[in-house]
Amino acid sequence: MAIKVGTVFNYLQLPNVSKFAFVINKRQDGTFIQKGLFVYTKSSEGFLIGIIEEIVLLNEYFTDALTIKAFNNNDNPNILKGLFPSEDFEFAIAVVKCLGLIKFRDKDMKEIERVQRMSYPASPGKGVYIVEEDILNKFLGFDIKFGLNLGQVKVTNSEALINMNRLLNKHFAILSISGGGKSYLTSVLIEELLTRNKDFGTPSIILLDVHGEYLYLKDIPEFKDKVKIQDISYFQIGIPKLSAYSFKKYQEQISTVQLRELSKYIKKLRKERIKKNQYTLNDIIEEIENESDGNKSTKQALIGWLSELERLFLFGSQENPSLDKVVNNQEITIFNFQKEISIRKKQIIVDYICYRLFDLRRKNNIPPFLLVVEEAHQFCPEAAHSKALSKPIIEMLAREGRKFMACLCLISQRPKKLSTTALSQCNSKLVLNIKNPYDLKHLMDSSEAITKEYASMISSLGVGEMLLMGNAVNYPVFIDVRKRRYKSKSEEISLAQFCLNWQKKELK
Numbered sequence: 001m002a003i004k005v006g007t008v009f010n011y012l013q014l015p016n017v018s019k020f021a022f023v024i025n026k027r028q029d030g031t032f033i034q035k036g037l038f039v040y041t042k043s044s045e046g047f048l049i050g051i052i053e054e055i056v057l058l059n060e061y062f063t064d065a066l067t068i069k070a071f072n073n074n075d076n077p078n079i080l081k082g083l084f085p086s087e088d089f090e091f092a093i094a095v096v097k098c099l100g101l102i103k104f105r106d107k108d109m110k111e112i113e114r115v116q117r118m119s120y121p122a123s124p125g126k127g128v129y130i131v132e133e134d135i136l137n138k139f140l141g142f143d144i145k146f147g148l149n150l151g152q153v154k155v156t157n158s159e160a161l162i163n164m165n166r167l168l169n170k171h172f173a174i175l176s177i178s179g180g181g182k183s184y185l186t187s188v189l190i191e192e193l194l195t196r197n198k199d200f201g202t203p204s205i206i207l208l209d210v211h212g213e214y215l216y217l218k219d220i221p222e223f224k225d226k227v228k229i230q231d232i233s234y235f236q237i238g239i240p241k242l243s244a245y246s247f248k249k250y251q252e253q254i255s256t257v258q259l260r261e262l263s264k265y266i267k268k269l270r271k272e273r274i275k276k277n278q279y280t281l282n283d284i285i286e287e288i289e290n291e292s293d294g295n296k297s298t299k300q301a302l303i304g305w306l307s308e309l310e311r312l313f314l315f316g317s318q319e320n321p322s323l324d325k326v327v328n329n330q331e332i333t334i335f336n337f338q339k340e341i342s343i344r345k346k347q348i349i350v351d352y353i354c355y356r357l358f359d360l361r362r363k364n365n366i367p368p369f370l371l372v373v374e375e376a377h378q379f380c381p382e383a384a385h386s387k388a389l390s391k392p393i394i395e396m397l398a399r400e401g402r403k404f405m406a407c408l409c410l411i412s413q414r415p416k417k418l419s420t421t422a423l424s425q426c427n428s429k430l431v432l433n434i435k436n437p438y439d440l441k442h443l444m445d446s447s448e449a450i451t452k453e454y455a456s457m458i459s460s461l462g463v464g465e466m467l468l469m470g471n472a473v474n475y476p477v478f479i480d481v482r483k484r485r486y487k488s489k490s491e492e493i494s495l496a497q498f499c500l501n502w503q504k505k506e507l508k
Ligand SMILES: Nc1ncnc2c1ncn2[C@@H]1O[C@H](COP(=O)(O)OP(=O)(O)OP(=O)(O)O)[C@@H](O)[C@H]1O
Pocket: 176, 177, 178, 179, 180, 181, 182, 183, 184, 185, 413, 463, 464, 465, 480, 481, 482, 483, 491
């Protein structure tokens, strides 16, 4: 039974095609009419669904300053109340933003056939009803059976069951100020993906964990076989996997002539080695040193570049870990960057991981994956002068990954500093609180769905409240992110407790 909450009426210039107003029924049986509630009315075109955008309280009695004076001056307001029941003059008006027209497949109004744009206003005098939960779920594009439960839809409190295919088919971004709840939301998403019924099909997750915030996942017994941690301290780039031209990424100043020389040595090594594809940077350096021919200064310069790379302790004869082995369906591999402070080294590693994963996926050597990049503005910055080594590959993944079922999740506290190319390819956006006007503007520039109204709502969101918009849902929807099922130990310790527990480490 549909709950009637009011009646459409003429208020200011409304109703028009995109908005209508209704007078809220005085006595609602337990239903509290709030901003954000989804309602519908029957217009001459069909079922018109909308969301309450504003609530206005009107009291004709108090529009006149003289009455207010009389009301306030009277020693005994009850006398005046008896004479003139001002409370009866108060009524509440809701202004509704129209979202679409629902065409039902059946008479019982259970199955939605399609949602159309409206072209005619609501009819004054018609009843307004609350949209029932199952219709709302279908209208928003939720997946009741297999969806990822990220929390509850605001106001209606129904579960936000996000369709995984729709979220991961195109890339997405998680954005907010520092402490807005991005990592928390990411953990919720990971929980949902890892606990999803294995018969539903779930991609592999690769997470670039800059601060070691996700290591606690390893200690959860339910995830024992699904979580793998890879410490970056042991990360090695396989030199045989690199062509001469990929060295240009690491050493920008290498000239074309030097590169041509380098490629000669690499070719030679590849032919010579008994154990093919097992050579290191030092082998290349040796090869150059042993070569009697060739321009001396080119050779010297090459040795210089390569030796500088060798000092990064990042390159070896084989890649470690083997990236084709770490990507498995419904498993997560966390690359822990916590101990690494050099931004250059971090970027080199991120670049290599992205490049290899994309290549392996293109050849279909690994299953579809979701690559989560924390602090994405460090690896794919907007500013040209930042010259992040990993920027081109992340932008390429953003542009082309979708075709190969390689999904990217970019997380950032500074959307303005994040590459517009990458951000605009993130079709779905999970936006928590953002206060900075420059960040909001950048977000509006990169996504037409973010209007001024949404921007102002985003700036007033609390911790754990998000706006989900884009491909994952049919209409932008506000969600209260659910609590994590599993907690990290560090999360439970307060600052005061940490201070009490802290002891200076003995220097050896
Ligand atoms: N949905 C939520 N429910 C309860 N607590 C939350 C929720 N979201 C975030 N928090 C709390 O807010 C704090 C900050 O969250 P989180 O670490 O996820 O922020 P962040 O956006 O990742 O910040 P940073 O940009 O600095 O990494 C955490 O202590 C977390 O416990």
